[in-house]
Amino acid sequence: MSTLAAAESTTAVNATAGELRLQVCAIIDETADARSLVFDVPEALRARFAYKPGQFLGFRVDVGGQCLTRCYSMSSSPWTDARPKVTIKRVAGGRVSNWMNQCVQVGDWLKVLPPAGHFCIDQHQAADTTRPLVLFGGGSGITPVFSLLKAVLHAGQRPVLLVYANRDEASVIFRDELRQLAKAHPEQLHVVHLLDTLQGFVDAPQVRQLVRLWRGADYFICGPGPFMDTVESTLLALGEARERIHVERFVSPPDPCSSGTAQPAIEAQGAVCELLLVELDGVTHQIVPRPGETLLHSCRAAGLDVPFSCEEGFCGACMCTVQEGQARLTRNDVLSSAELEAGWTLACQGHPQGARVRVKFPA
Ligand SMILES: Cc1cc2nc3c(=O)[nH]c(=O)nc-3n(C[C@H](O)[C@H](O)[C@H](O)COP(=O)(O)OP(=O)(O)OC[C@H]3O[C@@H](n4cnc5c(N)ncnc54)[C@H](O)[C@@H]3O)c2cc1C
Ligand code: FES
Secondary structure (H helix, E strand, O other), X not given: OOHHHHOOOOOOEEOOOOEXXXXXXXXXXXEOOEEEEEEEOOHHHOOOOOOOOOOEEEEEEEEOOEEEEEEEEEOOOOOOOOOOEEEEEOOOOOHHHHHHHHOOOOOOXXXXXXXXXXXXXXXXXXXXXXXXXXXXXXXXXXXXXXXXXXXXXXXXXXXXXXXXXXXXXXXXXXXHHHHHHHHHOOOOEEEEEEEHHHHOOOOHHHHHHHHOOOOOOEEEEEOOHHHHHHHHHHHHHOOOOHHXXXXXXXXXXXXXXXXXXXXXXXXXXXXXXXXXEEEEOOEEEEEOOOOOOOHHHHXXXXXXXXXXXXXXXXOOOOEEEEEEEEEEEOOOOOOOHHHHHOOEEEOOOEEEEEEEEEEEOOO
16 A cells, blocks of 8 residues: 555545545556556445446545645446446656556555546437447547447447547557457447557548548547547537537646636625526526625535536536526636537536526536
């Protein structure tokens, strides 16, 4: 057990801080620079750690005297894997990804935030054969995509195309498992590997060619920024519906102490919100928010079980739409300008502006 983790409590819930901890029960070296961590979930935390394919876990780790929050998608599927597993690829100069790859050992306890995220599917969507599913994964972006893939293959006969881009052959994570899945589902699953060393970076003509027989699909894209931008913009240019294109952005938040992201005090910025209406699971709740509170704080203070994870504006777990009035964001590292235009906001960073504000959380 590493020294740092050994100093942690060996219980799953730290009673004083209400923090959740999970114990690493297995480590799998996937490639030279990526490893998977498998977690034991004690009976008492099973419900808290129930997840949908494609969701992620948040981790709070102490590295170099700083408490850093990072999200890692589950590469496991809840319907095929007994335990949750995350797969972490080293980022050059990256603090947490290298710490996770170097220092974590079997038996360590890590501080973990419950599963979150909207880059996911449910049982009904997984088995829906009315349209195919097209998955684009680049590098470590394969993790949530792999979870989705296993779930769909398990759920039914929905046709799936997986386009998986990597630097070179040695960096292909889950290569053997993918081969086995393709062999086991020859009619249903079509896998295309792209290697930068052979084909160069993915470009628009390649994307058009790849999806030509799969038009009208639901698309899930995760990978490096330029890869996702190319795929997404090409699909949109082809006329694919925006609401059927799902994107997961792998970003780190700014450092807790970084001054560049400091925001002005919100209390001074606009009219005090007198009534906050929150639509959650088809029910509208009325809340009188306290001045300066975020939407998330108001919801939680009112006892609403709204989704969230990082609370720092970079994971997107708390996304909701503003239906009436406005919400001012203090920080946003995840929503695109198109999403902002479409009314999306982040509950953890959004402050209601105007006497009456209504927000809606997606089902
Ligand atoms: C929803 C979600 C899911 C994710 N899922 C996965 C996953 O499944 N697998 C995975 O591998 N990753 C995943 N990520 C990405 C992951 O959370 C981290 O962003 C990634 O591991 C890098 O974190 P890090 O601490 O190692 O890097 P950081 O320390 O944050 O560094 C990132 C980059 O910034 C540079 N840098 C660091 N400090 C400084 C500084 N002070 N000044 C200037 N530059 C600096 C580093 O050199 C590096 O290039 C996910 C992210 C999100 C939001
Ligand atoms: S909880 Fe992560 S962006 Fe709001």
